[in-house]
Amino acid sequence: MIRAIKGTRDILPPSTRVWNHVESVARRVMESYHYGEIRTPIFEETALFARGVGEETDIVSKEMYTFADRDETSITLRPENTASVIRAYIEHRLDQLPGLQKLYYIGPMFRRERPQKGRYRQFSQIGAEVIGSESPAVDAEVIEMVIEILSQSGLEGFHLVINSVGCKECRPKFLATLRERLQDLKGQLCQDCQRRSETNPLRVLDCKVPSDQPIIETLPSILDHLCEACSRHFAAVRTFLDDRGITYEVRPRLVRGLDYYTRTTFEVVHGALGAQNSVLGGGRYDGLAEALGSKVHSPGIGFSIGEDRLVMSVEEAHPKLRSETLDLFVAPMGDAALRHVTVLARELRREGISVEIAFEGKLKRAMETANKLNARYTLIVGDNEIAAGTYALKEMASGEQHPVTREQISERLYAGKH
């Protein structure tokens, strides 16, 4: 038997309803903030991600699906979408357009990691980017919008965490200080942290090993080492969030995995997701466009929601979203009735009523099916009905059945929908 590739999966009807729900909420919210949708290719030149995401990141160094095209161009399935959006922004000179560029996307990403709960090799992200402003008011609006998407999707009990990681002026200085401190202390830390001290010192701050905590407490905080401009920026972001009544936790130890982040970074976590409890991550990337070859300074900020994880949580909180809805099940008896009903069903569907026809089988079987499909009404059409010029309409929940005219079908069905 041929099975889906490891880390990929089929998403089937009861669940696809929830996916569509989440996506339509996200589109509606983002359109209301006047974002436009961008669709970039699923694969790009490998160099885009190497430069954009960062050679040293786990994503680039060990998680990409990379292969040689027939002309030997190195191609990579996109592991994230911000680099592609910025590439498109530069390629199409979107900086020449009036106002900010506010773009959103929904689609699959690919990373070759070991799968586990909430983590897949093909996964979907809902993301957005604002390019062309450094204003902290933009940061706050982006965060507000993503919170809006989560809550309107039906997610409850999530937790927003924010931080500032500084800019190209102050972050290197902080890193140097941190490395220096770790040189003296790392002997007392766990194995992982001894390694991180070399590879990614910021990660040490995020370590969860209890015995390391007292030492981590003594390490410097990035927030105390921000330059004047970054410090003012972060304070302003917080003020704008406070004005909106958005609750958040400032976590100086919050670290994001992509190299391009500057200043504001944020994350939303949710319990019941397993160990992979982050439902979205985002941040500012004021230097990314220039790193990718832009001649003009194009600061940006964005986020991406792990759609698989959001759907998982929403499904758990609202199992009803999975339930099927069928307005009318039609049970014809005999060939003449089937022909009659086929025409009728088409009319009703054009009126916006969902209709399913029992193409074969006895009436009893049709009734059983109608019940299993949770149909609101069943319409029975046989020789008696055709002769009388009426239909037998049965309301499944009450069991009540009445003869109705053609017009009354639409009236009854439409009445219940609104």
Add this chain to the structure above:
RNA sequence: GUGGGUAUAGCUCAGUCGGUAGAGCGCUGGAUUGUGGUUCCAGAUGUCGAGGGUUCAAAUCCCUCUACCCACCCCA
């Protein structure tokens, strides 16, 4: 890449001391020739993950492999 767990019917799972493969749900038919849900009756469905070994006899014991799940790492 590393560690742990699991693998028996379509699904969820039981299977004792090694002795003919089980339940619930679902599915099919009937009780009811044109009426669902509840009930009752009957029925179908298995490479017991794969390969090898021990044994008169293996779902069960041993070895190897594979797949999936969870966790580490890391991230969405």
